[in-house]
Amino acid sequence: MLSYQHAYHAGNFADVHKHLTLFAVIDHLLRKASPITYIDTHAGRGLYPLAAEETARLQEYQDGVVRLWQARNRLSETPLLGEWLSALGRVQDQDNRLDYYPGSPWWLSDRLRQQDSLKLIELHPVEHGHLMQQSLPSNVQRLHGDGLKELDRRLPVKTPRLCVLIDPSYERKDEYDEVARTAIKAMAKVRHAVLLIWYPLLPSGRHRELLDALRTGGLRKVWRSELIRPASLGQQHGMQGSGMLVINPPWGLEERLVTAMSAITLLLGEAVRYQHDWWVVE
Template sequence: MLSYLHAYHAGNFADVQKHAALTLVYTMMQAKSSAIACFDTHAGSACYDLTGERARKTAEADAGIQRLWRARDGVRSGDWAPMFATLERHLSQNGDRLASYPGSPAWLASLARAGDPVTAFELHPTESDQLNQWAASTGVRVQRGDGLKGWLAALPPKQPRLLTLVDPSYEIKTDYDTVARTLFKAWKKCRHGIVLIWYPVMDSGLERQLLDSLKAGPVRKILKSEVRLDAPPERGMVGSGMLVVNPPWGFDQRFSAMMADLEGSERLGLSASMEWLVPE
C-alpha cells in the first residue's frame, strides 16, 4: 500500500512534535565531537509546499507550524532556537508565513556536521524521485526501498554513534508490530544507538499494539512523549506520540519544556504528557 502522501499533512501538530524531538536530540548529541550516523527510514520527499493544493486541501499546517511560528517570540524554552533558525529559510517573500516546510531528511541535513552521514530511505516511487532531486545538492544518501529493512542492513554503522528516526504512516495496520520487531533486531546490533519512533495516537487505540510490544520486549530505556488535541476529531488521529530509545541525559526535562510551550488554546491547542514506557 503506497497511497499515503505526507504533503497533505506537512507541518501539522504531529510534525511539530516529531521534528522538535529530532532537532533537540541531534543538537544534544553534537555536544560531543565524535561522528553520528543518521538514518531516516521513511523520508518522504524532504520539502513540502505549504501553498500548494495538497497542503491547502487540509490546511493542517495552519493549526500546527504556522501557529507556532506566529507565537515564536513568546515561547519559554530556548531549545526552539535551532528549529526556528532552520524555518527562517522557508519563509514567504513578505516573511509573515512559512511558504514551505522541511521534512525529516531536510531537518537532518540542515543540522548535520561534515562527518555526520545522513541516509534517507523511501519506498514510494513518486516521493523517492522527489527526494533524489532534493538530495542531489545536500550530500544526503538516498535509498529507494523498505526503510526498516535497509536500516537493519546498515547496522552497525562505521561511525561511533547512531541516530535514527522511524516514522511510518501506519496505513498498514501491521506496521505497529513490524516497527517493534525491527527495533528489537536493531537493538541487538547497536545497543548504544538513539532511536526516535513516531506513532499516531488514535481514537481506536491501535497504537497500543506498538506500546505493549515494546513494554514486553528486551529494549530498555524508552521515553514516551504524547501530545493530545484538546478538541480532537470524532474519528482518526487524536494525538501524536514519540518514543525515544536511549535519550541523552536531560532530554526528558528539556523536551517537556518545549512541549509545554505548545499547550493551551493560544498555542497549538493540545495537552502534553511524558513518562518512561520502559525504564533503564
C-alpha cells in the first residue's frame, strides 16, 4: 500500500515532537568528532511548501509549527527551542514568514559534517521523486526502496557511530510488528546505535503491539516520550497523540527535551499532555 504522502500532514504537532527530538539527539551526537552514519528509513520528500496543494488542504501545520513560530521570541529563551526555531528560520524565504516546513532529510542534512554520511530511503515513487529534486550535500545518498529492508541490509556500518530514524506511516497493521522486529535486529547488529522510532497514538491502540514487542526484545536502555492530544483538537484521522522512542539516548537528552516540550505544550492546547519514562533492563 503506497497511498500515504506526508505532505498532507507536514508541520503538525507530531512533526514538531518528532523533529525536535531528532534535532536534540543530533545536537548531542555532534559533541564528539568521530564520524556518524545517519539512516532515515522513511524519508519523505524533504521539504514541504506550506502553500502546496496537499499541505494547504488540511493545514495541520496551523495547530503545530505555526503556534511555535508565532511565539518564537518567547520560546527562544529555552535553549533547545531557540536553536530549533533558528534552524527553522534558515529554511524560509523571508525572516518573519513561515513558508516551508522541513522534513527529516533536511533536519538530518543541515548539520551533516564532512566525516559523516546520510542515507535517505523512501519507497513511495512520488515522494522519492520530490526527494531527488532537493539540494542536499554530496555525502547524502538517496535510495528508492523499502526502508526497513534497506536498514537491515546495510548494517553494520563502517563509521564508529550510527543514528537511525524509523518513521513509517503505519498504514498497514503489520508495520508495528515489522518495526519492532527490525529495530531489535538492528540493535543486535550495532549495539551502540542510537535509534529513534516514531509512532502514532490512535484509538485502536495498536502502538501497544510495538511497545510490548520492544519491551520483550532485549533492548537495554529506552526512553519514551508521548505528546497526547485528543483527536477532537485536530484533523489527522483521529490521531490522539505522537510517540517517540529513543534507544540508547545520549546522556542529558531527557532533561533538555522535557524542558523544551513543557514550554510548548500549552501552546498546542490546554488539553495537551506530555509524558515520558524510561525502560531499563538490567
